[in-house]
Structures are given as structure tokens and as C-alpha cells.
Amino acid sequence: MSLDREHVLRAAAALLTRKATASMDEIAKAAGVSRATLHRHFSGRDTLVRALEDHGIAEFERALDEARTEEGDADEAVRRLIARSEPVAGFLAFLFTENQLYEAGINEGWNRLDVRVQGLFRRGQEEGVFRLDLSPAWLTEALYGLIGAGAWAVQDGRVAAKDHTRMVSELLLGGARRRMER
Amino acid sequence: MSLDREHVLRAAAALLTRKATASMDEIAKAAGVSRATLHRHFSGRDTLVRALEDHGIAEFERALDEARTEEGDADEAVRRLIARSEPVAGFLAFLFTENQLYEAGINEGWNRLDVRVQGLFRRGQEEGVFRLDLSPAWLTEALYGLIGAGAWAVQDGRVAAKDHTRMVSELLLGGARRRMER
DNA sequence: CCCGAATGAGACATCACTGTCTCATTCGGG
DNA sequence: CCCGAATGAGACAGTGATGTCTCATTCGGG
Numbered sequence: 001m002s003l004d005r006e007h008v009l010r011a012a013a014a015l016l017t018r019k020a021t022a023s024m025d026e027i028a029k030a031a032g033v034s035r036a037t038l039h040r041h042f043s044g045r046d047t048l049v050r051a052l053e054d055h056g057i058a059e060f061e062r063a064l065d066e067a068r069t070e071e072g073d074a075d076e077a078v079r080r081l082i083a084r085s086e087p088v089a090g091f092l093a094f095l096f097t098e099n100q101l102y103e104a105g106i107n108e109g110w111n112r113l114d115v116r117v118q119g120l121f122r123r124g125q126e127e128g129v130f131r132l133d134l135s136p137a138w139l140t141e142a143l144y145g146l147i148g149a150g151a152w153a154v155q156d157g158r159v160a161a162k163d164h165t166r167m168v169s170e171l172l173l174g175g176a177r178r179r180m181e182r
Numbered sequence: 183m184s185l186d187r188e189h190v191l192r193a194a195a196a197l198l199t200r201k202a203t204a205s206m207d208e209i210a211k212a213a214g215v216s217r218a219t220l221h222r223h224f225s226g227r228d229t230l231v232r233a234l235e236d237h238g239i240a241e242f243e244r245a246l247d248e249a250r251t252e253e254g255d256a257d258e259a260v261r262r263l264i265a266r267s268e269p270v271a272g273f274l275a276f277l278f279t280e281n282q283l284y285e286a287g288i289n290e291g292w293n294r295l296d297v298r299v300q301g302l303f304r305r306g307q308e309e310g311v312f313r314l315d316l317s318p319a320w321l322t323e324a325l326y327g328l329i330g331a332g333a334w335a336v337q338d339g340r341v342a343a344k345d346h347t348r349m350v351s352e353l354l355l356g357g358a359r360r361r362m363e364r
Numbered sequence: 365c366c367c368g369a370a371t372g373a374g375a376c377a378t379c380a381c382t383g384t385c386t387c388a389t390t391c392g393g394g
Numbered sequence: 395c396c397c398g399a400a401t402g403a404g405a406c407a408g409t410g411a412t413g414t415c416t417c418a419t420t421c422g423g424g
Contacts, residue, residue, distance in 0.1 A: 017281070018281040019281070020202030020203060020279075021202060021203055023380085023381060023382085024381075024382070024383090025381080025382095033401080033402085034401065034402045034403070035382095035402090035403090036384095036385095036401075036402065036403080036404090037400080037401055037402075039382095039383070039384085040400085040401085043383085044382080044383070045381095045382080096331075097202075097279045131356075133352070134349060134352060134353060135341070135349075137335070137340045137341065138332075138335060138340075138341050138345075138349050138353075139353075141331045141332070141334070141335045141340065141341070142328060142331055142349075142353055144331065145327040145328055145330060145331030146324060146327055146328070146331075148327060149323045149324055149326065149327030149328075150320075150323070152281065152323070153319070153320060153323045158319045158320075158323065159317070159319065159320050159323070163320075167316060167317075167320050167324075170315070170316060170357065171316060171320075171321075171324055171354070171357035171358065172353070172357060173357070174313075174356055174357030174358070174359075175352065175353035175354060175355070175356030175357035175358075176353065176356070176357075177356075205410085205411060205412085206411075206412070206413090207411080207412095215371080215372085216371065216372045216373070217372090217373095217412095218371075218372065218373075218374090218414095218415095219370080219371055219372075221412090221413070221414085222370085222371085225413085226412080226413070227411095227412080365424100366423105366424090367422105367423100367424095368421105368422100368423095369420105369421085369422090369423100370419105370420085370421075370422095371418105371419080371420070371421085372417105372418090372419075372420090373416105373417090373418085373419095374415100374416090374417095374418105375414105375415080375416085375417105376413105376414085376415080376416100377412105377413095377414090377415105378411105378412080378413085378414100379410105379411090379412075379413100380409105380410095380411085380412090381408105381409085381410085381411095382407105382408085382409075382410095383406105383407095383408085383409100384405105384406085384407090384408100385404100385405080385406075385407105386403105386404090386405080386406100387402105387403090387404095387405105388401105388402090388403085388404105389400105389401080389402075389403095390399105390400085390401070390402090391398105391399085391400075391401085392397105392398095392399085392400095393396105393397100393398095393399100394395100394396090394397095394398105
């Protein structure tokens with residue numbers, strides 16, 4: 001049942017990320033359902049967008065939980081987080097471009113995640129794993145941006161799906177990690 | 183004369199990046215002109231978006247020229263490119279999110295730039311400056327993503343404007359550069 | 365100071381999208 | 395096999411945005 005819902009949301013996120021002005025008709029077609037059915041599941045565009053935001057936030061929070069970001073080396077934790085986020089990268093990309101969420105009331109949910117991610121980078125700095133001249137806020141922003149860019153590149157065939165996690169991890173960690181003195 | 187145009191385009195890009203469904207009325211207000219005047223400059227929304235794309239592409243191409251990306255060390259060239267792109271980062275962010283350009287006919291212009299940026303990263307790899315396990319295509323995508331994320335973070339007050347270039351450069355180059363054996 | 369050009373404000377018809385409805389058809393569990 | 399639930403297709407009115415127009419006002423160079 002909710003597998004249908006998941007499928008529709010996924011298609012909607014993919015389309016709206018690429019074309020934010022898409023009509024309900026286009027979204028329905030992209031999801032492979034009729035406009036009537038789309039309306040039965042999500043009464044109106046606002047509801048759909050809200051569901052997209054909620055679902056994306058919930059899924060990313062789950063990734064954050066499963067990655068156990070408080071445990072182990074910070075760089076390994078970041079790597080786990082990216083790997084866990086990969087399946088929901090499409091939703092992340094949507095949330096990232098949908099900056100409109102900074103005017104509605106979704107802030108609380110999103111901010112909660114933001115704090116956790118920033119906390120992870122801060123921990124890495126305190127433990128001497130990450131360089132100190134790049135702020136946690138920026139590293140967080142960069143994480144979102146790179147995951148989104150990666151998802152988009154995969155979806156567009158410019159990068160192989162199996163390389164997504166490695167590409168994002170290597171670039172972000174390579175830039176964030178402190179040079180080993182040696 | 184065209185300073186007005188530049189101003190309007192800049193405001194439109196900033197607004198549309200944040201809220202892609204903004205009405206012409208909202209865009210006009212954001213630019214500080216009346217809807218009638220906005221219409222006198224750009225006859226219709228399509229025209230405006232097209233102008234935004236063209237202007238963004240032209241400006242980025244200029245940044246590419248001025249950075250002289252064929253000269254000197256590749257990593258320094260990338261740094262110059264990021265620095266030159268900073269003033270037009272807002273347009274870059276718009277182009278990046280406006281992935282719709284992959285269905286219209288703007289491809290040619292954009293592809294031309296894409297080839298040049300990828301070429302720069304490829305040169306860096308051939309000269310032993312950049313690591314080989316991250317493809318030029320991905321590094322290019324990451325460059326766009328990071329510039330966009332940076333512009334967005336600055337516009338939102340999470341990063342100081344003067345830090346934009348350094349933040350983006352350090353992260354991207356840190357991740358892309360080959361480790362010096364030493 | 366003057367006059368033409370540009371602008372702001374608003375009215376207006378048009379149009380695409382939206383949300384709701386009906387009805388025929390398909391699907392799937394019992 | 396059967397029946398209720400879900401779906402697809404389409405019609406329909408309501409609504410908000412759009413594009414065009416007019417007119418009064420402001421602006422800026424000569």
C-alpha cells in the first residue's frame with residue numbers, strides 16, 4: 001500500500017527537482033498514475049509538496065540514525081552517513097533545492113537534522129580529524145550540495161550509480177580531512 | 183541602460199533559485215519594478231527565464247576566459263576560475279537547479295562550457311595534479327554543486343561572503359588534489 | 365525650463381491549472 | 395467466480411496568473 005505512495009513520491013521528487021513548475025498532470029504522468037488517483041492520495045499540490053518534505057526529512061533522519069554518527073571515527077561516520085543517504089539522495093536533492101522550506105514551518109524538522117550533521121563535523125574537528133578552517137556549517141552545506149549533485153549526475157547518466165557513495169565521500173572527506181603529518 | 187537589466191536579472195535569479203514558482207508579480211516586486219516594466223523588458227516568463235540562462239552562461243564563459251584555465255598549474259587555474267565565478271555564483275546556482283535546460287535547446291551553450299571545465303580537470307589529471315579515481319565529469323558536477331551551495335549559504339547568512347571562494351576552493355581542491363608523497 | 369521617454373498603477377479578457385465530480389473499467393481478495 | 399475497492403478517463407466550474415492595454419506621473423537630457 002504505502003509502496004505505491006513511496007513510488008509516487010520518488011517520481012514526484014525526481015521531476016520537481018528538475019522542473020519545479022511541473023503541473024499536477026505532468027507529475028501524475030511521471031508517476032505513472034492518473035491525475036485523479038494522484039489527487040486521491042495527495043489532496044492538492046501543497047499536500048504533495050509537504051508530504052515530499054516530510055518523507056525526505058524522515059528518511060534522512062533514519063539514515064542519520066542508522067549511520068550511528070556518534071560512534072567511531074568522524075570520517076568513517078561521515079562515510080556511513082553518505083552511504084545510508086544514497087537511496088534517498090533524490091529526496092535530499094529536492095529538499096536542498098526546495099529552499100522555500102525556509103519560510104514555511106518545516107524549519108523545526110529540518111533544523112533538527114542540520115544540528116546533528118553539524119555536530120558530527122564539529123566532533124570531527126575536536127577530535128583532530130577534520131581541518132579547522134572550514135566551518136561545520138559550510139561542511140554541512142557542502143555535504144548536501146555534493147549528495148544532490150551526485151544524485152543528479154547519476155540520474156542523468158554522467159556517473160555510475162554504484163560510484164555515487166565513493167565519489168561523494170572521497171571528495172568531501174578528501175577536502176575536509178586534516179592532512180596527516182607524516 | 184543594461185545596468186537595469188543586469189539588476190533585474192540578478193534579483194530574478196535570486197528569487198527563482200529560492201522559489202521557482204514565484205509569479206511575475208513577485209519577481210517584479212523583488213526587482214523593485216512594476217509588473218508592467220518587467221514585461222516591457224522581458225515579454226513573458228519564458229523570455230525572462232531564457233534571458234537568465236543566456237546571461238548566466240555568458241557570464242560564466244567570461245569567468246572561464248578571464249581565469250585563463252589553460253595556463254599554469256591546474257589547481258591554481260581552478261582556484262582562479264572559482265574566484266572569477268564568485269560574482270556570478272547566483273546565476274550559476276540558478277542554472278544548476280534549472281535542470282530544465284536539459285530539455286530545451288540551450289544545451290549547446292552549456293555543453294560548450296561543460297567541455298571546457300572538464301578539460302581543465304582532465305589536464306590536471308594528466309599533469310599529475312589531480313587524483314585519477316574521480317572522473318572529470320564528477321569533478322565538474324561537484325564544482326557546480328559547491329559553487330551553488332556556497333552562493334546559497336552566503337545569501338542565507340550561514341557563510342561570510344568573503345569566505346566563499348576560499349571555502350569552495352579548499353574543499354574542492356583538497357578533495358581533488360593528489361596527495362603529495364613526502 | 366521643456367518635452368519625449370520611461371515608469372507605476374490599475375483595468376481587462378484570456379488562459380492554463382486546479383480541485384471536484386461522474387462513470388465505466390480493472391483489479392484483487394474471499 | 396463474485397463483489398467491493400481502486401483506478402483511468404474525461405467533464406466541469408472556479409481561480410489565479412498572464413499578457414495587453416490605457417492613462418497619469420516621473421525622470422532626465424537638451
